[in-house]
Amino acid sequence: MENFTFYSPTFFAFGKDTENEAGDYVKRFGGSKVLIHYGGGSVVRSGLLDRVKASIEKAGLSYVELGGVKPNPRSGLVYEGIALAKKENVDFVLAVGGGSVIDSSKAIAMGTLYDGDFWDFYSGKPIERALPVGTVLTIAAAGSEGSGDSVITKEEGMFKRGTGSDLIRPKFSILNPALTQTLPPYQTAAGITDIMAHLHERYLTNTKEVEVTDRMIEGLLLTMIHEGPRVIEDPNNYEARANIMWAGMMAHNNSCGVGRSQDWNSHEIEHELSALYDCAHGAGLAVTMPAVFRYVYQHDVMRFAKLAVRVWGCQMDYDHPEVTALAGIRSLEIFLKDIGMPGSFAEIGGKEEDIPKLVEALCYGNGRTGSISGFVTLNEEDCAKIYRMMI
């Protein structure tokens, strides 16, 4: 195991009706003038936004608001949020929504206390300070409610880039599984896929003998495999929603990823797809993961075989472990299709002729010099082959 540090100081309030405590938590964690940041109409229509506002008023705090966050959140709205927060002397950002809203809130939080362009932090500059952020989560997916990560898309050129720091870990996150019951099945499934991707990206490691985190990841994947189809079948199944919601947080707060190298190539390859085609991140991952895994499994056949046996219940072929490894990847693919995710490039709007452009953005964007690295280093040719495998 490699040396590591781990710090997850987010306070979690989990369960029914917990959104009504939002104001108390903002107060507890030092906020007095809040920017409430949210996305489209669903948090308005459902009455959630009103309940959160009432809770903030009840706590004796004031607020301004900014809606309009879209999936794959854009830099334009972040600039708008920063200007608003500066003008109104906001001292706390409260995200009411899913990963996109939270990531946008984190960007506003760091940009408000910075004189330069916030995009600097998404171009490699370390974050030095940020306003405190809290969240009321409405989608189990990104894990941003318990992580120090944020991903934003710059409109000019549609670059999707990420940043991270303990400074932007939420002070508190409110997780009410009932709020996820109204999600359309496709969004629910995309969230499930994103959670499973966060687990796979950590499982694919070159660090030896990390049994404790292997076992935790396997346990969380087994939970997703059990609970995923249950919520697709019955969107109102609170217990299944609750299990998925906690698994989604645990999958990405990195307690199951410490002390080991991680992959993240599937995420990088997918980011170019959702940046260009504006598909749901989870849907892009559903198409990306099986292709990546089939391309790289020979790098460590036994790791893929272990995943296949322990997580997918495949029988170990002791004479031909690669048979087991591939059976596991096939099981993942079948599972994702079964919960309603796309299985091909075309289904997410992909076009074969775009592949050179995707590869270029992937392998030369963000300061890269012709390859991406993770479980395996992939050069332009590798990446082009992987995109072609998705067709």
Added chain:
Amino acid sequence: MENFTFYSPTFFAFGKDTENEAGDYVKRFGGSKVLIHYGGGSVVRSGLLDRVKASIEKAGLSYVELGGVKPNPRSGLVYEGIALAKKENVDFVLAVGGGSVIDSSKAIAMGTLYDGDFWDFYSGKPIERALPVGTVLTIAAAGSEGSGDSVITKEEGMFKRGTGSDLIRPKFSILNPALTQTLPPYQTAAGITDIMAHLHERYLTNTKEVEVTDRMIEGLLLTMIHEGPRVIEDPNNYEARANIMWAGMMAHNNSCGVGRSQDWNSHEIEHELSALYDCAHGAGLAVTMPAVFRYVYQHDVMRFAKLAVRVWGCQMDYDHPEVTALAGIRSLEIFLKDIGMPGSFAEIGGKEEDIPKLVEALCYGNGRTGSISGFVTLNEEDCAKIYRMMI
């Protein structure tokens, strides 16, 4: 799943040589005058204490020290520590040792900022404030490095009582697996048993459909079953030590126990044994757990069968699930004996004639009125039977 809150703001620094960063972390978390609290001679002989002191001096901080913590830490030394901390205007308590040293440090931390008798907090009074605590862990066992719990034994009457609050969660914990390599095998095995007990106490729940935490507990137990015998066979196996050390923290920071009722009857029953006979807590648990589990398994046969199948690899007897349930308990018992733990009352110094006294202290101590409650409520007769099953 039940509503819950979860807050684990401890900063973890994990890996080789991390004890040399102790001074930096004390400073980062607000300390300037440190009470270094430790146990017997091993931290002195090994040079660990000197390394920690050097690190504190290097950070420009000052310290006083108090050694002498014994397993099952006593109130007498806590009073001594509180007097010293008050006299020297200490603003940070640094525990260098295992669970006993950490629990004693937490007691000193809360007692120093309190005018009354610190024992009040172990008699039901809520903790209102405490000095910050940091730890340099030398034994993977109690999980106190990541928990808000503390257990102290009062010399008068040898009462062993616990308390808990987020206020006494360590600000930071330094976990260097190499520091555990010099532990005698018996202590290593007792630590393994304690960790496995923390997992069992959470697994035995009456809350339905908590798959995510079931799976996390199972994963951590599987890790212990894999790594435990490896460190008993080779005490210098750093990787196995590292896996156990992280599993020990995860087993008790409660991320795998949220949203569900828990048991803790085995701990309560054992606490009377280690209070009276001063045996190692883990050794007492090795004798206690199989007896308790055999006594209560019929309360939820399928839960014990699930544990047997998923963790111990037993075959499910679909016609007679109780056969599988009992096979799992038997597997635990065999495992504990195999790593060198005692299997009977006599081996931990127990005497049959003490049973009425044990039952009296258990069922009427700490404000109880004739029973203990957890997975199952156990009255005096039940507890007497369980103690007799250990003979």
